[in-house]
Amino acid sequence: MREPSPATPHHATWRAVWNSLKRVLREPLGAFGFFLVVLVIFSAAGADWLAPYEANKIDIRAKLQPPSGAHWLGTDQLGRDIFSRVLVGGQIALKVSLVSIGAALLIGLSLGLVAGFGPRWLDNLLMLFFDSVRSFPTVMFALAVVTLFGPSLTTVMIVVIVTQIPIYGRMVRSQTLALRNAEFILAERAIGAGFIRIVTMHLLPNVVGPLLILASMDIPFVITIEAGLSFLGMGVRPPTPSWGTILNDGYSYIYNTAWPVIAGGLPIIITTLGFTFLGESLRDVFDPKLRREM
């Protein structure tokens, strides 16, 4: 069983985070991942003023052009500037990741607490739910949801939230079960501490670190789902740019020009690699024990 660490005051937590970050940056792979992640976040956040053109501006005379000074990554079949579309597509990918992972974290945290502290039957019921959701191949589940609600950004987020809840829920549940009967918790209870105090003072500090690492390692997965569904025409609706739709547009013209396909795929590769490298080094530095649990 894992030894619970006592709750730490806030400034000490931040110092620990800073120290871990320094250790991550000392690793070449961690530093590389960090660099890619920062690059992706900055280009997505600054997309509005970095993009040289309006992402949906059609210029049919300039269609399917190779990269040039005017269009860094060339243009697509409607003459839209691919570089601008890639930047705005990044904004959408990160927005989907943040919103849906955030929601899945909150719901998973609450359900995990309920499963851990609640009665046995409720725990069993929740675990059955978690298993059922995880047992469905993600794409099947996504296709089923799209059949029902139609393709949209919201549908993508629903798919991500539902499929990710079990990951966080399970982790919180196992931590809760491990701590529930720990001596210091029993002692707290004996002196009259309530549920809320135990959760906020003892449980949360123990699960926040591993949860955040899990979340950062989930981002590539979410970005893959968003781009994949959009590629299938089941996610972001045109003309809104997404890395998936850029790839799909480019794939139709792959015999005419390779640039749209290269430009649509590279950001996906850069982002998934960046977050994966960063997440792996974070995990190794922060919590080596997690390695075995995953």
Add this chain to the structure above:
Amino acid sequence: MWLYSFKRILLGILIIVVSVSLLYTMIHLVPGDPVKTVLGPRASPELQARIHEKMGLNDPLPVQVLNFLGNAATGDLGVDVFKNKPVSTIVFEQLHHTVFLVLAGIGWAMLLGIPLGCFSAIYRNSLADRITGVISVSCIAIPTFVVAIYSVLLFAVTLRWLPAIGAGDGETVRSYLIHLVLPAFSVGLGWVGYLARLVRASMLEVMGETHVRTARAFGLTERTIIFKYVLRLAILPTITLLGMGIGILISSAVFTEIVFSRPGIGRLIFDAVTSRNYPVVMGSVLVTTVLFVASTTAADLLNGLVDPRIHHRGHE
């Protein structure tokens, strides 16, 4: 052990029943009549009523769900009212394409991934090990459909070595195999990474165990130790990984079949979803779920047979 197997199989069946009932219920609770959706708004009321009757949509919902599950248990997945063909026939016409694709993908991944993992474990912490590690992680991180599209771009469009779409002319085995190369490459690439990492980790674990130390103390050659004592044990977790990974495999098969315009179950579901052909959606999702649950359960039980510690853990 028997009790555990029984429980595990029961859980598998429960998962199938729960998820399929949920899907069925969701499809029928959503506003909009599935019949109208497919027939279009101009269909005559008589035609609508006939299709309604044919699909059993006049019964109350729980009865419909039970009927569907009951029929499915006897192998009857309903009828595709538009092609007037049993759904089971449609599904099983496509299934073998997906099975071949998945087997070919996993096959080459094992041929490369397992030796790569061994190599990393034997030369652990060397530069070669680190490079293999980075390559493994990268293989896992890059999504299948990006791999598929880039491989089309490189091998079919630029180099013109291999065909990009279809499953061959259906006449010669050679043509079928040539059309299988790129799709199998795309499906398998991530698995090279998974397998290399897993084999490396489990080999390192086994190499630290006492029986290996004893073998070494007896003066056996490193080669004998690795092949006879370490690899035999270290290979076991890959069985579970393959069983558990069938969901990822099915997901990547969907993307691969669409990118390469191959026939198969993934493409079937995709087409059924886009045309809102509910009987086919239900039938093919049911078949894949059963396949999925069966293989995860089998992997779990197989693991329990090999490693008796597992079923105790199952009770906790």
